Amino acid sequence: MKICIYAELDELEDELGVNIVELDVASEVAKIQANPGDFGLTNITTPALNTTTGAVVPNPEEYLWWDQFHLTTTAYSLIAQGVSDDISQGTNEFTTTNISPLVPDIEGLSIYYGENGTGYLIANSQGDSSYAVFSREGNNEYLGSFVVGDNNGIDQVNESDGLDVINVPLGEEFPNGLLVVQDGANDPQNAVEDEEELENNSTNFKFVPWDEVANAFENPLQNRHLRNKNKIW
Structure with missing residues (x-):
């Protein structure tokens, strides 16, 4: 499956004339888990949301996991920063696209x-x-x-x-x-x-x-x- 995806991404790069940066999310999460304090996190094991009661901890921004499957907003922001850091230093501008500001629904x-x-x-x-x-x-x-x-x-x-x-x-x-x-x-x-x-x-x-x-x-x-x-x- 990964090979097929990579092949499709290569074709898409050629078709659009752009460079697609591939992100290894698991590696980014592992970096955070190795030194959570460096990223302002105090809990990397317990979810911020109790899916049984619906209760949320008072400080979800210090948690890695929102629930059993999804990261918190803080964690996603850290991963996004990782993407930015991984982009070539020679890249000083981004391709303008006609992406809609509206996200369904x-x-x-x-x-x-x-x-x-x-x-x-x-x-x-x-x-x-x-x-x-x-x-x-x-x-x-x-x-x-x-x-x-x-x-x-x-x-x-x-x-x-x-x-x-x-x-x-x-x-x-x-x-x-x-x-x-x-x-x-x-x-x-x-x-x-x-x-x-x-x-x-x-x-x-x-x-x-x-x-x-x-x-x-x-x-x-x-x-x-x-x-x-x-x-x-």
Whole structure:
């Protein structure tokens, strides 16, 4: 099987004119296991997630294993760094590809209305728990993506099933509009069995001030409400 894969990769390199870097994940994990303290890990044997109760340890970022089969986010980040370190020092740029910023499933699309036909299309990229922003006008240029992280004791948004956005002022907390997103994996978790697997069925909605989203971009998005006599933008 490995020989077949390597042959396919060689053909793909020739077809695309690129250099594909092959990563030995097992070796990278072994490096971490040999000296876990060097990588900020304190536990390399016990999973951070208890698959029986659904409980998660308070410090999963210090664990190697998320469950019996998957690594933690910290471990995956360390492996990604290993890939970067293994790339030839002579490589100073990466090939530009037309990779979509959306990772299936695509669970929702909402419009932020601006003045004179401007504004944004915001798409929910459930596969990586992010939201991609495109220009409403013209060729719908991709402007960037954002995630809704944890804040003041409220957990981050994951596995979202939808969103909506409005630019109308909604009181002191949302003076420039509101983004509402569905959190498909809310904390605290409520683990239930679904087709012999444990799933967290705790969900809710998260309210995010639109100006916080707008100002998170390097080139800030529109973040003020616009009115005229006949219409609210």
